[in-house]
Amino acid sequence: MVGLITMEDLSNEDVIEVLDAAERLLPVARGETYLPLLQGRILGNLFFEPSTRTRMSFETAMKRLGGDVVNLGDVSTSSVVKGETLFDTIQMVDGYSDVIALRHPRQGAARYAQDAARVPILNGGDGAGHHPTQTMLDLFTIRQAHGRLEGLDVVLAGDLRYGRTVHSLSHALVRFGCRVVLASPELLRMPSEIVDDLRASGGEVVETTDLYGSLAEVDVVYMTRIQKERFADEDEYAKVAGAYKLHARDLAEVRSNMIVMHPLPRVDEIHPSVDETRHAKYFEQAFNGVVTRMALLCRLLGVPVPGGEA
Amino acid sequence: MSDESSMRRVTAIRNGTVIDHIPAGGALRVLDLLGLRDGASVPVSLVMNVPSKKMGSKDIIKVEDRELTGDELARLALVAASASVAIIRAFSVAEKREITLGDEVVNVVRCTFSNCITQHPREPLPHRLRVVDRDEVHLRCHYCGRPQDLDELVKNVI
Numbered sequence: 470m471v472g473l474i475t476m477e478d479l480s481n482e483d484v485i486e487v488l489d490a491a492e493r494l495l496p497v498a499r500g501e502t503y504l505p506l507l508q509g510r511i512l513g514n515l516f517f518e519p520s521t522r523t524r525m526s527f528e529t530a531m532k533r534l535g536g537d538v539v540n541l542g543d544v545s546t547s548s549v550v551k552g553e554t555l556f557d558t559i560q561m562v563d564g565y566s567d568v569i570a571l572r573h574p575r576q577g578a579a580r581y582a583q584d585a586a587r588v589p590i591l592n593g594g595d596g597a598g599h600h601p602t603q604t605m606l607d608l609f610t611i612r613q614a615h616g617r618l619e620g621l622d623v624v625l626a627g628d629l630r631y632g633r634t635v636h637s638l639s640h641a642l643v644r645f646g647c648r649v650v651l652a653s654p655e656l657l658r659m660p661s662e663i664v665d666d667l668r669a670s671g672g673e674v675v676e677t678t679d680l681y682g683s684l685a686e687v688d689v690v691y692m693t694r695i696q697k698e699r700f701a702d703e704d705e706y707a708k709v710a711g712a713y714k715l716h717a718r719d720l721a722e723v724r725s726n727m728i729v730m731h732p733l734p735r736v737d738e739i740h741p742s743v744d745e746t747r748h749a750k751y752f753e754q755a756f757n758g759v760v761t762r763m764a765l766l767c768r769l770l771g772v773p774v775p776g777g778e779a
Numbered sequence: 780m781s782d783e784s785s786m787r788r789v790t791a792i793r794n795g796t797v798i799d800h801i802p803a804g805g806a807l808r809v810l811d812l813l814g815l816r817d818g819a820s821v822p823v824s825l826v827m828n829v830p831s832k833k834m835g836s837k838d839i840i841k842v843e844d845r846e847l848t849g850d851e852l853a854r855l856a857l858v859a860a861s862a863s864v865a866i867i868r869a870f871s872v873a874e875k876r877e878i879t880l881g882d883e884v885v886n887v888v889r890c891t892f893s894n895c896i897t898q899h900p901r902e903p904l905p906h907r908l909r910v911v912d913r914d915e916v917h918l919r920c921h922y923c924g925r926p927q928d929l930d931e932l933v934k935n936v937i
Binding site for chain 2: 475552554555556573574575576577578580581584585595596597598599662
């Protein structure tokens, strides 16, 4: 069974199909209509790292479609602390569920789990690796605001070194012909192998430390949190914490339809004054996690979403 | 200087393995990969940077009283895919063995990335590296996707 481990697992046509299906599921995600497409199906939620939005939105997505969810629960009380391997955990949950959503602190865990499992795996984040379901909801939000994905100017800002959301998203944006500006402190630059890959696939990629100078020329500003938990050294964290703080007054000269996104949670990189502007899209973005995950669950379980082309 | 005279810089061996046409400067990596650098119990002769008609310059290794196994040839493919291997018995070439770098290197070396899932010592699935570029020997971990540095990789032989 094929899951979703990285964005490489979806062609551009697949991406559009999923986004179209997600759009058709919007009334279901809002609770306006009930459509039990996944009745009798069970999602195994395996979160080895803390997660609020991703875990809850997977759970909401499954339940809105009439399906059910089993949770690993707190890692500190599960068999993982007794030394169980990921392989063994997957073997067990594979027998309990029809699809598995996995978040794990180690990179490559999702691909590993897919090799061990019979049911499809949805990668909900593996270390500093990939987070494709986040990318899908990001793309959904961008398309909703701009009506297209192709040829946009997008700045990705903040922690580009450890931020897995921007790793997955940058690949997807380049595939759709977007120009990508990578704005980060020197210490948190996008890993060179990713920049090389983006350029090798024909992407127009610009690296800068000047976020504010890039704002006027883009359609999307994608902010990220500088993740304290990824730093081994507190002093190194202190050097870059608070490097970028986007305030409403910084948006005076931007394009009228420019949107500000953030995978959340935020710390201080987006000032609350931005929330009141027409540019703020991060709360809608969080909601979009439900519809896109609904569409992905249907796709992986082989259940067509009504209303598409026959 | 001919290839033949390069070979004769060290004496002929009675039994063992001659690894010829190693890219110049690559012999030390080969020794690391084959576990011949530290604690080798057999005599090993090493010739580096000698002229070669085929390659310009090359390295040669002669290992006495040991015939390389299929697993060892698979390791060799990582650092010297162009090398030729001859098994020597009673001073003559008894067998020539081919080195080929396939699409994937399985259970030969471990991914070098410290946070890869395969670093867990009891995870049972095989260590798999994808060959992205055969000529340049670019490898990536099948699981975490990280590109592998060959100098680091030779320290991770399974």
